[in-house]
Amino acid sequence: MSGFIIGLTGGVASGKSEVARRFQALGVHVADxxxxxxxxxxxxxxxxxxxxxxxxxxxxxxDGRLDRRRLRERIFADAGERRALEAITHPAIRAALEAGCRAAPGPYAIAAIPLLAEAGGCTAYPWLDRILVVDAPVELQHARLMLRDGVDESLASRMIAAQAPRQARLAIADDVLLNDGHPDRLDTAVDMLHRRYLALAAAPP
Incomplete structure (x- = not known):
């Protein structure tokens, strides 16, 4: 049972998934x-x-499954309906994440939450013990989005602008991992954080 939980977040194309994979390779459970x-x-x-x-x-x-396309069209046409959907799904998502982390083996677990800053950080997720923000320069986010998703510069800018500003994410961070495109630095940073989290998880409350 993991008694120490890290919230992992970052802007679009910051490299959150790469960081999560490296923690998983070290045996850490990541709830997505x-x-x-x-x-x-x-x-x-x-x-x-x-x-x-x-x-x-x-x-x-x-077949009784959610019609995602039809529901998406409805909530994007009506902000009130979008909030109604969020009021239904967000508490369930948070509960599922916490349960998955608490039940995980190992001294600590990670909850990967892309929109953690938008949700309010630890105010919305009071069971997080620490928040790790994967950070990247905005110009690098642009370049990665255009390469990864095949979008043009204008759409890449809109995708970035639709999220919380970089400073808002950094404001909720206990730890910041700068992912500026050097894989060897990323490996070293994750290894250092892993050792830090093991020590924090083992410390008396």
């Missing part, structure tokens, strides 16, 4: 918010029943 978001709306889950109750059967496909 994006995966939890899919799991909590699977058939039989309470969140899916609440979505159907609020949005109607039109939110479901004939």
């Amino acid at each position: 918010a994006d995966l939890a978001a899919r799991e909590v709306v699977e058939p039989g889950q309470p969140a899916l029943a609440r979505i159907a109750a609020h949005f109607g059967d039109a939110a479901l496909r004939p």
Whole structure:
């Protein structure tokens, strides 16, 4: 059982997934918010029943699964409906992340939460003991997005602007890992953080 939980976050194309993979290679359990978001709306889950109750059967496909395309169109056309969906799914996602981390083997676990700054940091996730922000220069985020997703510079700028500003993420950080494109530095930084987290997890509360 992991009694110490790290929140891992960062801007789009900052390298969060690369960092998470390196922690996993060291044997650390990583609970992913994006995966939890899919799991909590699977058939039989309470969140899916609440979505159907609020949005109607039109939110479901004939097989009873969530009709993501139709629901996406509806919430992007109505901010109130988007907030209603978030009120249903976000608590379930947070609970699933915490449960996954608490049940994980090892002295500490990581919850990978892309929009942690937007959610309010530890205010929204009071069970996090520490927050690690993966940081990258904005111009490098642009370049990575254009290469990774095949988007133009304008769309890359809009994708970055849609998230919390870089300074807002840094403001919630206990630890900052600068991922400026040097894999050897990334390995060294993750190894140092891993040792730090092991020591913190072993310390008396």
